[in-house]
Amino acid sequence: MSLPTQPRGRPRTGARVAAVQALFQAEASGDSPETVLDQFIRHRLGQMPGQGGFEDGRVPEADVALFAGIVRRAATRSDDLDAIITAHLAEAWPLAKLDPVLRALLRAATAELRDGREPPAKVIIREYLDIAHGFFTAEEPRFAAGVLDALARSLRPGDFPA
Template sequence: MSTQKPSAKARRSAARLAAVQALYQIEQSGTPLDKVITEFARHRFGEPIEGEAMVEPDAPLFGEIVRGTRIRSAEVDALVSGALDAQFSLARLDVLLRCVMQAGAWELLASVHVPAPIVISEYVNVTRAFFGGKEPAMVNAVLDRIARERRPGETSAG
C-alpha cells in the first residue's frame, strides 16, 4: 500500500484553510492565540473530517498566518475596511468571512514572497469551502483592492 505525500502547494492551501478556522475560533471563543495554535497542531492536523482524510497543513505557515493576523490586527482591519464597498463595514460582516479577509490581507501585507494573484486565489478558494453565494467574489474584490494598493504592479491592472 503506497501513500502519496501531499504536495507542498496542497499543504500550504490546507494551512490557509486551518488558519481561517483558528482565527474564527479565537474570534468566537476568545481562546488565547497560542492555545489555539497548539490545539490545532496537536489535535486537528491530519484528522479526518466526516470520514474524509485531510491534507496535513504546513504548520509553520499556519502559525505565521494566525499570529501575524492577530498581532497586526489593527493594520489588517484598516486595510480590509478601506477595501470594502461603502455599504459594508468590517464589524457587520459575517465573522468567518471577516476572518478570511483578514488572513488574506495579512498575507498580502507580510508575505511579499508569495505573488499577490496566488494569495487572492487561495483565499477565494478558502471562501468557497464555506460559502456558496457571492462571498467568494466579495473576497476577490477586497483582496484585489488591497493588492493594488500595497503591491502595485503585481495585479493585472496594477
C-alpha cells in the same frame, strides 16, 4: 461553519484553510490566538491513525509553519489589518457586519499580502478564493474576490504591472 473540501497534496492550502478556521475560532471563543494555535497543532493538523480527515474538522495536510505564521501575523497586527480591510470595504459593509468566517479569511489574506512578497499576490488571491468557495455558496466568494483584488493592488502594486 461548514468545512470545505481540500485537494490532496496541497499543504500550503491546508495551512490557509486552518488559519481561517483558527482565526474564526479565536474570535468566536474569545480564546487567545496562541491557545487556538496550540489546540490546532496538537489536535487538528496532520494525520492521526484512527482519526477522521478533513471532513471531521482535521486538516491532514497542512504546512504548520505557514499556518502558525499567518495566524500570529493576523493576531498581532489585527488593528492594522482591520484598518486596511475597512479602507477597502463599502461604507454600507463595515467589517463588523461581515460573516465571521469571511472576516477571518480577509484577515488571513491581508496578513499574507501585507507582510510578504511570496507567493505572488495572484496566487494568494486564488488560494483564498478557493477557500471562500469551500465555506460559502452564496455571494460571499464574489464579495471576497473584489475585496482581495483591491487589497492586493494596494498592498502589492508591483505584482500588477500597468
